[in-house]
Amino acid sequence: MNFLLSINKRQLIIWITFIIILILVFFAFSFISNEKSIPKITDITTNKSDIVKPKFSISGQKSEIFITAKNGNFISAEKILLEDNVKFKSKEFQLVSDNVIFDRKNLVATSENESKFSSKKTFIVSAGFEIIENGNIINFKGQTILKIK
């Protein structure tokens, strides 16, 4: 018997319909996510950040720590809330988090958000962090995992 004649037509229609629905759902999702990722003109014009792409540095004993973020808002004259992809980078390590409060006067940085630290052969994930004493002391807060390769 011909192979095509042996296929159950009803089942075939169900499968084809299922695949079409799957493809449509996939395209719908990708369309929605694309829509979200494109910044609207109204969003750009109403950006209320005090500082766009702020940059700071802490001069440590060993090396300088450079701080970057997408946005920064003044909490007080000395304290700035750094938001979105906040990075602390030095020769020895990189620390990434969101929503970091940086004290420009005392050079202290604190965060209560998930923080990811990486240095040579070392990776740390914590529930927050605090950098004090010009970057000499890094205090990873809460439940913390350290991995050494």
Added chain:
Amino acid sequence: MNFAKLIIIYMFLVSYPVSGTARGIGETEITTDDGIEVFQNEKYYLLKKNVTITSDDFEITADRVKANFEIDLYDITSLEAKGSSNLNAIKYGVTGKGDEININIKLEEIIVSGKNSFLNMQETKMSSDGSIKVNNALGTFELRGANSNLQNIDLDIYGEYISGVFSEFDDKKQIKKLNVEDKNLLTIKTENLEMNAQKAVYNDQTNIIELFSKVKIVKGQEIITGDYGYFDTIKNSYKVKSDNTSKVKVTIKNSNE
């Protein structure tokens, strides 16, 4: 059937990024409940509350741990575990427990201290209310403090201070040199003998345990006391001597009593 296979493949693909967070071969994973404090200039970090250190070869648990490093965080030279500290290195037949466990990786030294502390190395079991120190590189051991005890297949030793040297034979630790001291009398038990004195010295070159001061040897019903004694571990024979001020005393218990 094919659908079941698809589900399995799908689940494998979905679970792959999750399994990426698990400890890999050769990796050391440290978890804490209350964070890690890194002191970069001083070159150490403090691991706080419910600390677990897991590697391929061992696991350490403690309330808190200080890790000293040389170059960067990965390069740990020593660990100081405090509060309900446990060491488990099944691969090497080493287990330990104490209030504190200090491990010096460079010197290959382990110190377990605190009440009811113990360190088991293969068939050698050491316990103390003071401290137990073993240096793997030098092959030395030292137990200090009350209720110090060292046990292996041949000997059961009690004393305030027990020190000596291990030698490795057929992958088993054997006592090469031994020094035991206790002002309240030490005890060395063999299969059919019990010895007491204030000091005992053993050397595997002579195979003799020498006993000094307030010596007492008990073998079955026979009790011999004196000022100096020795026990030949090969011939299973012993001798007790006395100085000029006292005499050797032999007491034979009546088994019918």
